Amino acid sequence: MAAQLGNLFILAAPSGAGKSSLIKALLEKHQSADHYPMQVSVSHTTRAPRPGEEDGVHYHFVSRDQFEKLIEQGVFFEWAEVFGNYYGTSRVTIEQTLHLGIDVFLDIDWQGARQVKKLLPDAQGIFILPPSTQVLKERLNKRGQDSEEVIAARMLEAVSEMSHYAEFDFVLVNDDFATALADLEAIVRGQRQRTVKQKMRYPDLLRDLLGDQSTDAAE
Amino acid sequence: MAAQLGNLFILAAPSGAGKSSLIKALLEKHQSADHYPMQVSVSHTTRAPRPGEEDGVHYHFVSRDQFEKLIEQGVFFEWAEVFGNYYGTSRVTIEQTLHLGIDVFLDIDWQGARQVKKLLPDAQGIFILPPSTQVLKERLNKRGQDSEEVIAARMLEAVSEMSHYAEFDFVLVNDDFATALADLEAIVRGQRQRTVKQKMRYPDLLRDLLGDQSTDAAE
Numbered sequence: 001m002a003a004q005l006g007n008l009f010i011l012a013a014p015s016g017a018g019k020s021s022l023i024k025a026l027l028e029k030h031q032s033a034d035h036y037p038m039q040v041s042v043s044h045t046t047r048a049p050r051p052g053e054e055d056g057v058h059y060h061f062v063s064r065d066q067f068e069k070l071i072e073q074g075v076f077f078e079w080a081e082v083f084g085n086y087y088g089t090s091r092v093t094i095e096q097t098l099h100l101g102i103d104v105f106l107d108i109d110w111q112g113a114r115q116v117k118k119l120l121p122d123a124q125g126i127f128i129l130p131p132s133t134q135v136l137k138e139r140l141n142k143r144g145q146d147s148e149e150v151i152a153a154r155m156l157e158a159v160s161e162m163s164h165y166a167e168f169d170f171v172l173v174n175d176d177f178a179t180a181l182a183d184l185e186a187i188v189r190g191q192r193q194r195t196v197k198q199k200m201r202y203p204d205l206l207r208d209l210l211g212d213q214s215t216d217a218a219e
Numbered sequence: 220m221a222a223q224l225g226n227l228f229i230l231a232a233p234s235g236a237g238k239s240s241l242i243k244a245l246l247e248k249h250q251s252a253d254h255y256p257m258q259v260s261v262s263h264t265t266r267a268p269r270p271g272e273e274d275g276v277h278y279h280f281v282s283r284d285q286f287e288k289l290i291e292q293g294v295f296f297e298w299a300e301v302f303g304n305y306y307g308t309s310r311v312t313i314e315q316t317l318h319l320g321i322d323v324f325l326d327i328d329w330q331g332a333r334q335v336k337k338l339l340p341d342a343q344g345i346f347i348l349p350p351s352t353q354v355l356k357e358r359l360n361k362r363g364q365d366s367e368e369v370i371a372a373r374m375l376e377a378v379s380e381m382s383h384y385a386e387f388d389f390v391l392v393n394d395d396f397a398t399a400l401a402d403l404e405a406i407v408r409g410q411r412q413r414t415v416k417q418k419m420r421y422p423d424l425l426r427d428l429l430g431d432q433s434t435d436a437a438e
Contacts (some may be wrong), residue, residue: 126415133427162428170409171417173424183412190389190409193347193402198390205392208352208383 003152006098007191008120010113010168012105013128014158016139018032018174022128023105025181026188036192037105041094047085060093077116091119101201103188110164117167124191125168126184131175223384226410227339229325230406231345235358237393241347242324245401245407251357255411255427257322260313263289266304279312282340294339296335310338320420322407329383336386342403344387345403 013019023040044060046067057060062070067086069195071079079088089106097104106116113125130136133155140146140154142182165171174180176218192195199206228296232238242259244324246356249257263279265286274280281289290298298307300438308325316323325335326344336342349355352374359365359373393399418425 005246053247126412128423129421129428132424136428159429165425166418168414170412171421172412173417173421183408186408186411188409189402190407191401191403192390193345193389193406195385195387195390198392199385202348202390202392205348205351206384208349210378215245 003196003200004095004098005101005197007103007188007197008094008098008106008116008123009103009188009191010108010123010125011128012110012113012125012164012168013162014130014136014161015154016158017128017130018139018177018180019128021043021105021177022174022184023107025177026184027105028084029181029185030143035129036103036189037101038105039093039097039186041089041097041104041106043087044076044079044088044090044093047087060090077119089116094120098106099202103192110161110167111129113164114167122196124170124187125170126170126187127165127168128180129161129162129165131173143214220414222341222418222419223317224320226322226407226416227313227317227325227335227342228266228322228407228410229335229378231327231332231344231383231387233349233355233372233380235355235377235398236349237358237396238326238347238348240396241391241393241400241403242326245253245397245403246316246324248404254322255322255408257318257407260308260316260323260325263295263298263309263312263438264304266306267281276348277432293406296332296338301368303328310333313339315383322411329380332383333386343389343406344360345391345406346381346384347391347393348381348384348386348394348400413428 004055011019011023027040030036042056042060044062044067046062046064049055049059049061053059064086067088070076070090074086075090075092077091079086083141089218094104094106108116117125130139136158137151137155140158141151165179171182172180224315225269230238230242246259249255249277261277261279263281263282263286265281268274268278268280268322283305286307289295289309291305294309295307296310296326298305313323313325327335332344336344349358355377356370359377360370391399391402
């Protein structure tokens, strides 16, 4: 598989860390952008669209037949059948997007992250942490009407997810939202300056500056 | 050597790429900063201070005796004697600064960069390129009164330096200055979010969130 100009970012976090809000804010801020577009990876599913859901935006809606053909073709990183419907993340779709120079955000858990990282080692893992156990508890009990048991179960699940933070390349602490968003933007913008990406972005410049020497260096 | 909270950034570029202006602008913008201080690495020298030069700011001014003792103690990454004066980059000074959580910028050429990277593999190399051969030529002939030969010699030297860009982790193209500065800031801010650094920055948070599990994960 040839290298791709776009960066794949794998984002994981426990519930209550604010991952969805951060991704949403990042994409809204940069949706009109220009020479550095970015998008969230869109999963495939066989379930029917709900009101307001758009094909290609919320999901790629496909038939069971189509999905099973895609499984056979090996396009999925991972897929599962849940309550009679298939869900899957298409490696091919992601790679096509990356080839266009678009950064892709993959919103998954540590297990999915591990699998993606194995298949695409150039992917950058970002783990988002809440600023304290106290804040996490409050966020997991937002409606204020959950039983102690329910909250305790959610906390256990959160701790289990967080215990894998060290497998990720970057760690964001979401204490102040604006700061965490700026940190996330910096990671994304910084990764674009990696030499492996710049070689792909500026082949003409490197040839202009280095002449024949650019060929060795840029291959 | 224990890991350090601060990041060491090695900056290299051909003359005319605008490296000094970028470093200066970055430090001026962030000199009053707060929880993420940064500074340029200051070399040691045995030559006398020139008017306006401050000890510890432009150089660490030391006697020949002191410098030779430092050589014996092995504190320098690299040192050289030029026109009867010693110049050296102190590894110990840099490591002490990094331990304080201060990011350090090392302004050197590709040979120095290679040596530093070998001794401190966690250092991040950033190579700065001009936006075209044409612009580079203009920048190398700023005063407009140099002979063709002098400019040609400078260009050869620049191409020789640039031929090593691929040994660096990041490549910045300094076309629009504000964009290049923002790119540099993003690299610096992004590197601070690396997991290895965040483990050092947030030991208490990790213990709070993960309890006993943080010990394994954070070591």
